[in-house]
Amino acid sequence: MNASLTKKANVDVPQGKGRTAAEQVLVDYISTIAPLSEAEIEQIFEMIKIRSYKKNKVLLREGQIGHTCYFVLQGCIRQYYLMDGVEKTTNFFTEGMPITSTFVFDNKGSMFFLVCSEDSILVEGNQAEEHLFFEQMPRMETLNRMGVEMELQKNQEAFAQFIMLGPEERYLNLLNNRPDLLDRVPQYQLASYLGITPESLSRIRKRIIKK
């Protein structure tokens, strides 16, 4: 079992009730925004759609119109762009992370690919399903809004850190904040995600081990 799956949110979260570790990830996530009653949790799981995907499954291709958004219960989804035939990895979505950037507001196709780096379990929904969900549970629209605000904040913070820090500091940052990634994804993808060459990443790792 994954370390991040067993990590409990530091809030008053209803546990158990025969939930899997993967399902608990969603309960933990929503509970960091606001406390949920057991009845609400049950209603949520009755309404959402959970699907499993095998490693290497492509969820979205460049040029495709994305109608689906996701929330990762288990596994790892890699986002990458193709630049002159070279894959540029720009994100890894793991347990407890929503993937909403697939929603299309301007009818242009996706600029990136989304592919399962591991066997993955995802909550997924399209805009019509989301609409229905909010109609049945109006409170969830507020929580969703707050959740997206939280994500925006996290993303802006991560972006600011990336701008400010040098390659070695970025690597140390990753080591602190997402240590699981180092064992889960290939080094060349990790290097790309850090905006450096695999050779630079290798040098940085050696330097840090020596310290």
Next chain:
Amino acid sequence: MNASLTKKANVDVPQGKGRTAAEQVLVDYISTIAPLSEAEIEQIFEMIKIRSYKKNKVLLREGQIGHTCYFVLQGCIRQYYLMDGVEKTTNFFTEGMPITSTFVFDNKGSMFFLVCSEDSILVEGNQAEEHLFFEQMPRMETLNRMGVEMELQKNQEAFAQFIMLGPEERYLNLLNNRPDLLDRVPQYQLASYLGITPESLSRIRKRIIKK
């Protein structure tokens, strides 16, 4: 008057009614999410708080708890971090951009500063005011959620571009997407925002002019 203030959104936006160019920026922004009736626009302007700030006004300091979020009607707000006494500029918020990262979810103080780079006109509100606003105009909560989703998408896209591109390509990207910034902010702040030294920025500019 600023170029970006006169640029009209490519949608069916109610114009005029004695609105200033600054006020129109908000109408244009919301109208890219969904069309608004003239009555709704009037109600919005009755409820929101608009304030003017002088250049160099500090809106938020490191360590301070941020209770206010903003939307820029006119002007430029710079976000920066202090690292070992050195200012690291990580964002410029100009006309039509919301600043929501000031909202605090975890009761930790802000890690960054927000300062007016120019005389600025801002919509501002705290969470209580936002709550009241959504109570009076429930449809705005949906539009707000969609707006934040759009911002998250834009931010993730900009972050991915930053990871992928080299310094010169980043500069060309800025030249394409936010050409006004080049005349509005000092070169050393722009260099910091591009993650490079002022000397590198100067070399890049010379190289591009030669081409």
